[in-house]
Amino acid sequence: MQKNDQNDNHFNHYSPDKWLLDNPHDLISLKKWQRTVNLLAKLFDAPAGFLVQYTPDGFQVTIASEQEENPYSAGAIIEPDANIFCRRIVETEQSLYVRNAPVEPCWDTNPEVHNDGFVSYLGVPVFWPNSQPFGTFCVMDYRETDYDETYFELINQLKDILESDLHLLEMYEQVQKLATTDPLTEINNRRGFTALTKQRIRLARRMKTSLGLFYLDIDQFKVINDEHGHVTGDKVLKVVADALRNSIRNSDVIGRIGGDEFLALVTISNEGDEEKILQRFTQSLSQLQDTARLPGFTVSAGYAAVDIEMSIEDIIEIADRAMLAKKKR
Numbered sequence: 001m002q003k004n005d006q007n008d009n010h011f012n013h014y015s016p017d018k019w020l021l022d023n024p025h026d027l028i029s030l031k032k033w034q035r036t037v038n039l040l041a042k043l044f045d046a047p048a049g050f051l052v053q054y055t056p057d058g059f060q061v062t063i064a065s066e067q068e069e070n071p072y073s074a075g076a077i078i079e080p081d082a083n084i085f086c087r088r089i090v091e092t093e094q095s096l097y098v099r100n101a102p103v104e105p106c107w108d109t110n111p112e113v114h115n116d117g118f119v120s121y122l123g124v125p126v127f128w129p130n131s132q133p134f135g136t137f138c139v140m141d142y143r144e145t146d147y148d149e150t151y152f153e154l155i156n157q158l159k160d161i162l163e164s165d166l167h168l169l170e171m172y173e174q175v176q177k178l179a180t181t182d183p184l185t186e187i188n189n190r191r192g193f194t195a196l197t198k199q200r201i202r203l204a205r206r207m208k209t210s211l212g213l214f215y216l217d218i219d220q221f222k223v224i225n226d227e228h229g230h231v232t233g234d235k236v237l238k239v240v241a242d243a244l245r246n247s248i249r250n251s252d253v254i255g256r257i258g259g260d261e262f263l264a265l266v267t268i269s270n271e272g273d274e275e276k277i278l279q280r281f282t283q284s285l286s287q288l289q290d291t292a293r294l295p296g297f298t299v300s301a302g303y304a305a306v307d308i309e310m311s312i313e314d315i316i317e318i319a320d321r322a323m324l325a326k327k328k329r
């Protein structure tokens with residue numbers, strides 16, 4: 001079982017490793033970006049303007065100016081090791097102006113030059129707010145060009161518009177993360193868990209998959225706090241969250257919904273999966289408990305098969321009752 005990927009069971013729509021086009025969001029107006037890229041091409045009297053995103057998978061055209069002479073459209077992906085102009089920008093994090101590429105041997109293997117026939121390129125790096133490169137904002141021409149200082153200012157001004165949108169997106173992500181994450185264990189809080197669970201139930205309805213819900217509660221947690229102090233109590237909570245993380249799949253959802261209460265929504269593919277998950281949890285918990293040299297403690301777990309017609313609150317109630325029935329006192 002692989003370590004759980006925070007991106008999948010948290011609300012994390014954006015990261016420098018994901019294509020922005022695959023994660024459309026109301027906050028970003030792609031129409032506005034389209035107008036900005038069209039304007040860039042128009043002001044430069046260039047046949048092609050682009051906003052290009054870079055990820056380890058390569059370069060993706062996020063926006064392409066809408067002109068007949070432009071051979072690339074939004075969504076086009078170029079291999080990460082292709083000798084394209086944008087790659088140089090991402091590597092150096094510097095602007096690049098090539099007036100006449102065919103006379104520069106370093107561009108001989110650039111498909112934009114030898115396949116598409118582009119001659120001139122001007123591009124600037126676009127950054128995420130954390131200073132990681134998002135990609136490039138650029139214009140290309142089939143003719144040799146001689147842009148003056150005004151053009152450099154212009155492309156940088158237009159780029160600022162795009163970067164301020166990326167900033168807004170990042171701030172939104174941060175606020176959403178704060179609102180949905182338990183700061184101690186860094187797993188979902190009740191709000192985050194409920195919202196993600198609703199999504200997963202909708203998906204299960206469509207895909208006709210089965211889900212189950214675990215309700216876990218640490219036994220005598222008050223006594224741990226009273227006898228060993230709150231710092232140890234906090235460590236116990238973190239270890240329980242880590243053991244849960246280690247026992248589930250990427251697409252499962254875990255959360256801390258109260259002081260010492262946890263929930264896990266899991267996909268059930270085969271009969272008996274729930275017992276295997278619980279076994280993995282118990283094993284991982286005991287290992288982590290030993291490593292962290294924590295006082296011995298146990299966790300009671302209740303399980304309910306999810307009836308997708310029921311409300312989440314009712315399903316939680318059933319799992320809670322199952323947990324209480326097993327509670328070690």
Ligand SMILES: Nc1nc2c(ncn2[C@@H]2O[C@H](COP(=O)(O)OP(=O)(O)OP(=O)(O)O)[C@@H](O)[C@H]2O)c(=O)[nH]1
Nearest residue numbers: 217218219220221222223225230231233234259260
């Ligand atoms: N260290 C620590 N303790 C917490 C936190 N949040 C809640 N608690 C404590 O968790 C304890 C929960 O106590 P109870 O609800 O009585 O649960 P319990 O002692 O595990 O009893 P049973 O569930 O019946 O086994 C309370 O003493 C809370 O003060 C936290 O973030 N950190």
